Amino acid sequence: MANNDQAKTQNSFIRTCCCFYNGENKGDNGNRKNYDNEGSYYRTDVDHEKSLYQNKCVVKSITNSFAYCSWPSINEDPLVDQDSSEGASDFVESGLYQAIRKSLTLPQPEGYFGKTCVGIKYLNQCFVFKQWHYQIVIKARKNLRQGAMRLSKLEHRNVIRVLQFYLEFNGVVEESGAESLSDRMIDMNPNRLLGCYQRHVILSNVVEGLSYLHSKEIVHNNLTGKNIILTSDGTAKITHGGYYTVFPEAISNIKVDGFKNSQNKLGYYSSNAYNGIVEKSNDIFSLGAVIFLLLCGKEPYLCTENGKDVDARSILQDKKKRKTLKDKRIKWAKNPQLSTTTYRKCLVSIAKNCMKEKLSERLSIYQIKKTLRSCLDIYFSGTDDMLTTGYVSVNDCDDE
Known part of the structure; x- marks a missing residue:
């Protein structure tokens, strides 16, 4: 392959x-x-x-x-x-x-x-x-x-x-759940804004769910913001995937025209996914697109540059462009020991390495879990309220 x-x-x-x-x-x-x-x-x-x-x-x-x-x-x-x-x-x-x-x-x-x-x-x-x-x-x-x-x-x-x-x-x-991650992220109501720590919890939940599916030899192959469901207590759950694993007879190329009513989903799929190659690295690529959504509050397939379609991968691989990936509605957590290091920059790095061109250069699910655990200790330790409820107000995180 x-x-x-x-x-x-x-x-x-x-x-x-x-x-x-x-x-x-x-x-x-x-x-x-x-x-x-x-x-x-x-x-x-x-x-x-x-x-x-x-x-x-x-x-x-x-x-x-x-x-x-x-x-x-x-x-x-x-x-x-x-x-x-x-x-x-x-x-x-x-x-x-x-x-x-x-x-x-x-x-x-x-x-x-x-x-x-x-x-x-x-x-x-x-x-x-x-x-x-x-x-x-x-x-x-x-x-x-x-x-x-x-x-x-x-x-x-x-x-x-x-x-x-x-x-x-x-x-x-x-x-059932309360709403999808995509719906929550694009909601402009300031009272429903997801804080920095909340986004960390959601991402950690998604990674744990994905890790479980992979342990059962199931490739989700359809991981999007719409297929991440948030429950009323803030837990994130993945859904509507694994179909090409449990129905291998149905495997085929993913046709772009099938997204004519939801073009925002196009940025979630790798080339191998489009070509009908079902493998775990497809989910890692999609996870990078989910992180893109958490970073800037926008879907990973945009039409913002001179009327041309722009996807998450092209932005993440461009050093100048990825500096703009920042949801300015919230304040991002800083490393108390090194103020120039922020949680946002950590997420950008993870997303970029999830969407690498070469499959061998993409992160493994184990590496992502390990990095997120490290982020918990670096950026979110010492705040009892965050650790017990999973929620944090905007003012609890320092800006960059």
């Missing part, structure tokens, strides 16, 4: 992603329909498949075993099949099922890998439903259940939980 790259919840219960229905199931009219051994109904005609998908499908496959466990725990033996067709029929009428079905009829944000339905309410909790793009569904249709299962087994405080899979809707139910 070339070594270059140019570019707490309430104590309610939900049904988790445990067993996925195989065999027969009832359609809306109560009649039995035939399915293959994956519980799916499909034809070889791709256009017909796309039509079915866009019309929310005619497939009626749902969970046939419901593990009633306190969320966010999950059944330890999720592949045990049980005969509960009566329970499955009841579940079709459940509030969560109907809420998902209704949400899919409404205008929803749509990213490169599918549609995201937010604000789904059930048992006084909010959930998100991720409906995968029809191109993924068509290519990986025989392994959708297995892929969803692998995602559901990921358990880390900095990774959004996948809770249940719906073959009928070609997607998964996920835990």
Whole structure:
């Protein structure tokens, strides 16, 4: 491979992603329909498949075993099949099922890998439903259940939980958060401004979540500010990734025209990611773009220089330009022992080395974690309030 790259919840219960229905199931009219051994109904005609998908499908496959466990725990033996067709029929009428079905009829944000339905309410909790793009569904249709299962087994405080899979809707139910990092960073309300230490905590959370995914041999390959979710307590969690790992049949080049409605995301992907090469270094590159967002409060794909598109990597590799990467709305922490060294400069260095042209020169996830731990000791030690709450006011950090 070339070594270059140019570019707490309430104590309610939900049904988790445990067993996925195989065999027969009832359609809306109560009649039995035939399915293959994956519980799916499909034809070889791709256009017909796309039509079915866009019309929310005619497939009626749902969970046939419901593990009633306190969320966010999950059944330890999720592949045990049980005969509960009566329970499955009841579940079709459940509030969560109907809420998902209704949400899919409404205008929803749509990213490169599918549609995201937010604000789904059930048992006084909010959930998100991720409906995968029809191109993924068509290519990986025989392994959708297995892929969803692998995602559901990921358990880390900095990774959004996948809770249940719906073959009928070609997607998964996920835990919800408060907002995305991108939305929070571009918010001009001074009362919602993220302070210096808050940004450090968020970045550390993202790195921990990414490190966990890599330890499970999963490449996120879709790390953007929109796919980093902030919870109400300030925790950052990564989401909506790993699809090319769990659905290898769907791997393809990432097409730029797929971002016509969200060009700001273009700066997050490396050339290898665009070329359909799925590897961990893609996530390191994307992490550099996330740091760019934290540094200046702007997305890593800009149109600010003479009407020409400018990406984060080109700015970070230019010594003169990267000096301008500074969110002037906040004060950046200084090294008390060396006032010319600031946390901002540390982040610039990390981002630059994450987005190196040569893959061998990019930082490893271990090196990034080690650097951030060192930053915690250098720039943020000695302030009890910051260390206990994770928040800091603008005035707690010195300017450069």
